[in-house]
Amino acid sequence: MILKKIALTGLTSAALALTGMQAHAQASGYPAKTITLIVPFSAGGGADNAARIFAQGMEAVSGQPVVVENKAGASGSIGAGQVARAAPDGYTVLFDASSFTLNPVLRKLPYDPKKDFVPVSQAIVVPNILVVAPGSPFQTLGDLIKAAKAAPNDLTYASYGPGSLAQMAAELLKKEAGIEMVHVPYKGGAPAMVDVMAGHVGAYFANAASSLNYVTTDRLRALAVTSTKRMPELPNVPTVAEAGIKDFSVYEWNGLFVPGGTPDAVVQKLYEIVKAALARPDITEKLARLGLTPVGSSPAEFAAFLAAEDARWREVVKANNISLD
Incomplete structure (x- = not known):
């Protein structure tokens, strides 16, 4: 043995x-x-x-x-x-x-x-860029949060699909800012961007790689970026944290x-x-x-x-x- x-x-x-x-x-x-x-x-x-x-x-x-x-x-x-x-x-x-x-x-x-x-x-x-239409009444993230608090669920936000990071970034903003917004999911980033530019949807956390050109050519207005520091390409656009949502960062x-x-x-x-x-x-x-x-x-x-x-x-x-x- x-x-x-x-x-x-x-x-x-x-x-x-x-x-x-x-x-x-x-x-x-x-x-x-x-x-x-x-x-x-x-x-x-x-x-x-x-x-x-x-x-x-x-x-x-x-x-x-x-x-x-x-x-x-x-x-x-x-x-x-x-x-x-x-x-x-x-x-x-x-x-x-x-x-x-x-x-x-x-x-x-x-x-x-x-x-x-x-x-x-x-x-x-x-990072993502929180964008709105050029004709949107929101000039800052503070404007958007104020409007959402005044009229809960009147403001809509786009995403490129249920469960996408675009949705989750908006959900994180809702949680941290104490606001309500209605999710409007699309089948991709391109159709979401088109409807935001046209003003059919209130806001969108767009991927910087796909939205930066639209922002720099004034086809979208950037309210904030989700990075911990400002993007070099958008030096005048504050981070979400700078705009009042402490420690907010999404990439x-x-x-x-x-x-x-x-x-x-x-x-x-x-x-x-x-x-x-x-x-x-x-x-x-x-x-x-x-x-x-x-x-x-x-x-x-x-x-x-x-x-x-x-x-x-x-x-x-x-x-x-x-x-x-």
Whole structure:
């Protein structure tokens, strides 16, 4: 019996050693073939545009092709689900957005974000701009809040879909300012922007990358930005915090994830590729044209960021009794 236990222990140790050697060998040669970035949104959107810039930088750094594939649907959960089921070898990578932390708070998902994915790096951030029509009576965020308090639920706000960050930013404002507004969801940012410009909807927390040009050409009026500091492109537009809502900050972001079970060494190599790609001047210049700020956080830093986002949005959903059912 003792000899049998010793033999089993030896076999277990040998198996673990072999597994470790295989993982090390896999990482030492990574990447050895094409990396596929799965973008869980349609082509031409903010995440897709950022991913294609990123792919160029990753190719230059890794020496391997990096292909972008769009798998849109169900607020990003279809593409995320595909990556969750992929081989954990670092060659199928999810390039997701803020919906990664919003979906678990608002929807039942066919995967567990905490168990089925390993965070690699938060790639970029971009603030939102609270915009109204050029002919709107609101000149400041204070004007909007005053009107909303005087006539609860008379003011409408747009979003690019139920559960989107545009909706959640407005819900956070409602919570912090103690006001009521009516949500008007659209099937995308473009139709939402058109109706705000026409004055059909009162306000909209628009992605800076897609709305900045409309603001600088006076087709939209910016009341505030959701960043912690003023945007260099809009130096005269205050932050929401400066306008009176203390500690308010909301950013849309993109980040990279791999399937759960991917070896730590592969995750680290992929992170190093991301970080090196973001250090390239040609990549940072292209991102800057879209109003995107590089981050390049480590896997541990990204995991901490995701946990904080999850906690914050759960609090907002509970306080405002938000439901997508």
